Amino acid sequence: MLIGGIEAGGTKFVLAIGNDQGEILEKQTIPTEHPDYTLPKVIDFFKNKGIERLGVGAFGAIDINQNSPSYGTLQETPKTDWIGYPFGRILKENLEVPVIIDTDVNVAAMSEAKWGNATDVDSCLYITVGTGIGGGAYLNGSTLKGLSHSEMGHIKIRRHKEDTYKGNCPYHDDCLEGLASGPAIEKRWGKKGHELVDNEKVWDMEAYYLAQAITNYIYILSPERIILGGGVMKQQQLFPLIRKNVIEMLNGYVSSPYLTEDEIDQYIVSPGLTDEAGVKGALYLAMMETV
Amino acid sequence: MLIGGIEAGGTKFVLAIGNDQGEILEKQTIPTEHPDYTLPKVIDFFKNKGIERLGVGAFGAIDINQNSPSYGTLQETPKTDWIGYPFGRILKENLEVPVIIDTDVNVAAMSEAKWGNATDVDSCLYITVGTGIGGGAYLNGSTLKGLSHSEMGHIKIRRHKEDTYKGNCPYHDDCLEGLASGPAIEKRWGKKGHELVDNEKVWDMEAYYLAQAITNYIYILSPERIILGGGVMKQQQLFPLIRKNVIEMLNGYVSSPYLTEDEIDQYIVSPGLTDEAGVKGALYLAMMETV
Ligand SMILES: Nc1ncnc2c1ncn2[C@@H]1O[C@H](COP(=O)(O)OP(=O)(O)O)[C@@H](O)[C@H]1O
Numbered sequence: 001m002l003i004g005g006i007e008a009g010g011t012k013f014v015l016a017i018g019n020d021q022g023e024i025l026e027k028q029t030i031p032t033e034h035p036d037y038t039l040p041k042v043i044d045f046f047k048n049k050g051i052e053r054l055g056v057g058a059f060g061a062i063d064i065n066q067n068s069p070s071y072g073t074l075q076e077t078p079k080t081d082w083i084g085y086p087f088g089r090i091l092k093e094n095l096e097v098p099v100i101i102d103t104d105v106n107v108a109a110m111s112e113a114k115w116g117n118a119t120d121v122d123s124c125l126y127i128t129v130g131t132g133i134g135g136g137a138y139l140n141g142s143t144l145k146g147l148s149h150s151e152m153g154h155i156k157i158r159r160h161k162e163d164t165y166k167g168n169c170p171y172h173d174d175c176l177e178g179l180a181s182g183p184a185i186e187k188r189w190g191k192k193g194h195e196l197v198d199n200e201k202v203w204d205m206e207a208y209y210l211a212q213a214i215t216n217y218i219y220i221l222s223p224e225r226i227i228l229g230g231g232v233m234k235q236q237q238l239f240p241l242i243r244k245n246v247i248e249m250l251n252g253y254v255s256s257p258y259l260t261e262d263e264i265d266q267y268i269v270s271p272g273l274t275d276e277a278g279v280k281g282a283l284y285l286a287m288m289e290t291v
Numbered sequence: 292m293l294i295g296g297i298e299a300g301g302t303k304f305v306l307a308i309g310n311d312q313g314e315i316l317e318k319q320t321i322p323t324e325h326p327d328y329t330l331p332k333v334i335d336f337f338k339n340k341g342i343e344r345l346g347v348g349a350f351g352a353i354d355i356n357q358n359s360p361s362y363g364t365l366q367e368t369p370k371t372d373w374i375g376y377p378f379g380r381i382l383k384e385n386l387e388v389p390v391i392i393d394t395d396v397n398v399a400a401m402s403e404a405k406w407g408n409a410t411d412v413d414s415c416l417y418i419t420v421g422t423g424i425g426g427g428a429y430l431n432g433s434t435l436k437g438l439s440h441s442e443m444g445h446i447k448i449r450r451h452k453e454d455t456y457k458g459n460c461p462y463h464d465d466c467l468e469g470l471a472s473g474p475a476i477e478k479r480w481g482k483k484g485h486e487l488v489d490n491e492k493v494w495d496m497e498a499y500y501l502a503q504a505i506t507n508y509i510y511i512l513s514p515e516r517i518i519l520g521g522g523v524m525k526q527q528q529l530f531p532l533i534r535k536n537v538i539e540m541l542n543g544y545v546s547s548p549y550l551t552e553d554e555i556d557q558y559i560v561s562p563g564l565t566d567e568a569g570v571k572g573a574l575y576l577a578m579m580e581t582v
Pocket residue numbers: 128129130131132181182183186192193194229230231232233234235
């Protein structure tokens with residue numbers, strides 16, 4: 001069976017045709033422009049290639065509730081041309097195959113569970129710390145969704161006692177994303193993350209915020225693995241700082257060998273997939289989920 | 292098919308034999324004493340009655356990870372006699388049927404989804420605000436579990452600016468449970484909740500804390516309904532206060548008609564089941580889950 005997969009990002013779209021073993025047979029990358037211009041290219045790529053299903057991991061706040069009339073429509077994104085655009089419906093009408101749409105982070109979690117750093121467990125949480133902060137999860141054999149999709153980056157956390165930066169989330173000022181995203185780091189310290197490598201205070205504060213969020217995610221979701229990706233996590237020194245803070249904050253409350261100094265480096269980890277994670281996850285999504 | 296169900300609470304055990312329509316055919320309630328004394332009574336009740344499966348909704352911090360060697364063992368509870376007691380294994384060996392164990396709050400969520408106030412949706416979150424604060428969820432056709440079970444009551448939240456009470460969680464001082472459980476209310480204000488009905492400040496502060504937690508749960512789990520139970524929630528005036536705070540805190544970020552002033556009273560609701568919720572949920576658990 002041939003399947004289509006799309007990693008729909010704010011910068012570029014990766015399009016692929018693959019089989020149910022996750023092998024990619026054909027691939028193309030196109031820039032994300034106005035949807036009137038980008039979508040015909042997407043349709044062209046998949047048209048008459050014999051795909052039987054199409055999976056999409058999408059950027060923005062996208063409606064992934066299959067019972068909703070706006071399923072597959074972007075609701076909120078800095079790429080304003082795309083807001084309200086019935087992305088999923090147009091693909092479905094033009095390609096005449098089932099189209100399954102999920103958030104990019106849910107698809108990344110699914111992809112890590114199938115082909116990456118969480119193949120040995122039944123559930124995982126994927127968090128990206130980049131321009132924004134987002135999280136997706138794979139559990140009970142499916143991605144996490146409900147009323148809407150998760151917006152894990154917008155939880156309220158406690159401020160670090162030395163932090164005077166007001167936060168830059170347009171909705172909540174100092175939610176997690178408002179305090180700990182890449183742009184928040186840049187605005188607080190006056191330089192981009194990669195120019196602040198030697199400033200210990202930056203990474204201590206960043207780890208404090210991310211660890212607080214991760215502790216909450218553990219209490220609420222109890223994932224069997226946590227994968228941290230995105231531009232900011234290229235600062236590898238964050239990993240040991242985050243792990244140490246998580247253990248301190250949990251204070252022994254959740255009993256698992258993974259949540260000890262000895263094993264936490266197998267619990268909070270980097271992504272196992274790089275380049276093709278999004279598009280491979282989209283193929284898997286198309287195989288796994290029904291519409 | 293006959294099924295057994297147990298609501299195993301810290302005060303009492305409710306035992307029931309039912310069928311797969313959720314009808315209860317025989318029921319008994321016994322006090323929770325030392326396990327050496329209580330468990331033989333439980334076994335007696337079910338022995339030779341022809342049950343084919345047994346579901347248990349259990350108090351305490353209980354291991355519900357089926358891959359764990361301590362599955363069905365209580366790990367942490369004020370009833371210290373029960374800590375480390377291989378509760379699930381003993382039932383299984385003596386009754387020779389599959390025993391499926393889950394937390395009381397997961398079972399309550401499942402029961403509300405099947406027979407209570409969440410029968411019209413696919414996922415729900417059940418939160419109890421009583422001696423402790425706990426949460427369980429039903430989603431993707433199963434209860435929420437992973438590395439361990441959820442401990443939603445122990446998330447960190449921001450303190451109310453007028454709150455000087457240090458919090459009473461033995462692990463974290465001022466986590467949600469440490470600030471907003473029934474005993475926390477009593478210690479902060481010097482009287483039990485039901486004696487504080489006319490003190491507006493009490494309920495404003497309580498609603499502020501619970502709404503913060505609920506907002507985080509929405510961002511992370513995105514449940515299609517939230518059910519609030521437990522002794523403290525008998526203060527019905529909390530419901531409108533919580534709903535108002537949740538809408539303010541979300542600040543329009545999650546777009547759903549349910550999260551508007553008009554419909555939020557259908558989203559954040561009381562339990563639909565009372566007396567038999569736990570034991571009916573345990574029957575359903577035994578039907579639904581595999582071991
Ligand atoms: N090596 C790095 N160290 C620290 N921060 C980085 C690094 N690389 C990128 N970032 C930050 O991450 C953000 C971009 O995140 P990224 O995950 O690459 O893209 P996006 O989130 O837009 O998909 C920017 O704010 C950038 O400053």
